Amino acid sequence: MKRIVIIFSICFFLFFYVTWMVFFYLPVYLRTINISNIEIGILVGVFSLVAPMLALFFGLLSDRSSPRSLIQTGAGLIILSLCGLYFATNFPALLLIFVVAGAGTTLFLISLNSLYFKHLQGGKRGIKLAILMFSGHLGLGLGPLTGGLVIDFFGQRAVFLVGAIAVLLLLMVTTKIGDIPPIKFALVQYKKDLRKKDVLFLILIILTVGFHFGTEKTSLALFMDTAINLTAWEIATVFGISGLWLGVFSLICGHAFDTKKNVFIFLSLGLAISGIFQALTPLANSYLAIIIVRILHVSGDAFLILSSALIISIIFPRERMGGSFGLMMTIRAGGVFLGALISGYLNTRYGYHVPLIVSGTLLIILSISFIPYRKSFNWRQS
Numbered sequence: 001m002k003r004i005v006i007i008f009s010i011c012f013f014l015f016f017y018v019t020w021m022v023f024f025y026l027p028v029y030l031r032t033i034n035i036s037n038i039e040i041g042i043l044v045g046v047f048s049l050v051a052p053m054l055a056l057f058f059g060l061l062s063d064r065s066s067p068r069s070l071i072q073t074g075a076g077l078i079i080l081s082l083c084g085l086y087f088a089t090n091f092p093a094l095l096l097i098f099v100v101a102g103a104g105t106t107l108f109l110i111s112l113n114s115l116y117f118k119h120l121q122g123g124k125r126g127i128k129l130a131i132l133m134f135s136g137h138l139g140l141g142l143g144p145l146t147g148g149l150v151i152d153f154f155g156q157r158a159v160f161l162v163g164a165i166a167v168l169l170l171l172m173v174t175t176k177i178g179d180i181p182p183i184k185f186a187l188v189q190y191k192k193d194l195r196k197k198d199v200l201f202l203i204l205i206i207l208t209v210g211f212h213f214g215t216e217k218t219s220l221a222l223f224m225d226t227a228i229n230l231t232a233w234e235i236a237t238v239f240g241i242s243g244l245w246l247g248v249f250s251l252i253c254g255h256a257f258d259t260k261k262n263v264f265i266f267l268s269l270g271l272a273i274s275g276i277f278q279a280l281t282p283l284a285n286s287y288l289a290i291i292i293v294r295i296l297h298v299s300g301d302a303f304l305i306l307s308s309a310l311i312i313s314i315i316f317p318r319e320r321m322g323g324s325f326g327l328m329m330t331i332r333a334g335g336v337f338l339g340a341l342i343s344g345y346l347n348t349r350y351g352y353h354v355p356l357i358v359s360g361t362l363l364i365i366l367s368i369s370f371i372p373y374r375k376s377f378n379w380r381q382s
Contacts, residue, residue: 004116004178008119009135011170012136016137016139016143017142019143035094039091047099047102048102051102054107055110063182075104078105081098081100084097086160117318118319130306133305133309137246141240146162190324193316194327202308202328205271205308207332217340219347222352227285238290246298246302257310267308270301270306275360277360281353342355
């Protein structure tokens with residue numbers, strides 16, 4: 001199992017390393033080739049919509065065919081889209097490339113997670129998931145840094161070639177992944193899985209967590225810009241520091257999960273901590289204050305994200321993990337969209353601080369509402 005964790009961690013690192021190295025600077029590059037702001041918005045919107053549209057289908061597909069083959073197909077589509085970005089200079093071509101990129105990243109990520117969850121059997125699941133989470137956040141942090149250096153020394157288009165080479169390396173690593181052949185079962189079994197009371201609560205959790213992520217994407221940077229008057233670099237470092245801490249603290253959380261084993265306790269704790277410091281974020285009035293508040297907030301997120309992943313690994317059957325995971329990711333994307341949509345309205349009407357208070361309050365309410373049901377769920381590792 002140690003070898004499996006290492007291989008999957010490398011894959012997660014390289015995936016997030018490349019995607020953030022490329023897409024962090026992509027809007028700036030698109031402006032240099034005379035793509036208008038409206039067209040950039042359409043391209044980003046199309047890329048964002050592909051995931052919720054295809055996640056469930058790709059998840060089902062990973063249960064009915066070879067997950068490793070789907071992972072490699074996704075990597076191939078990512079390489080194709082990066083090469084396309086290097087040569088494309090007009091909007092119609094870029095639109096097609098963004099669709100391919102969205103499909104490739106979604107297929108890769110859904111299939112990779114599905115296969116890892118199928119391998120994830122027995123004890124110490126907390127640290128096994130935490131290592132994966134840390135690897136992804138490490139790539140997320142190093143990607144933009146590498147991209148900036150490549151652009152400074154070799155120009156903006158060079159980042160696409162470097163990204164393609166990194167994904168080619170990723171494709172080679174995937175050949176070492178142990179595949180799991182599909183197990184035949186009736187599709188009606190998915191419906192039976194979803195009737196469980198545990199699943200309904202998990203859907204509520206993931207929808208609410210997605211809502212709070214959508215709020216952060218829409219309001220947090222704008223709040224730091226207008227209310228605290230942070231520079232672009234300071235805002236970037238707030239995200240970078242909190243993201244790095246989320247990855248590191250996940251390792252601590254993973255060990256705690258494996259020691260206590262009762263996932264429900266950490267889920268409630270994560271909801272409460274994340275919600276409290278999300279709601280308190282508008283009280284931060286300086287660079288140092290916002291860093292402290294966001295570090296405390298993402299500490300709750302670490303408990304929340306890990307506990308959600310553990311619950312998925314516990315309540316869904318191994319042979320139907322792909323479809324189940326794809327559905328959860330579709331629901332999360334729906335929550336992100338809903339959070340972004342409502343936050344956009346609240347930003348305009350009441351200010352950038354209000355969505356943060358609202359989303360934090362929802363997490364706190366959810367945490368409190370779970371207390372009467374704490375003995376109803378057997379969310380424990382084997």
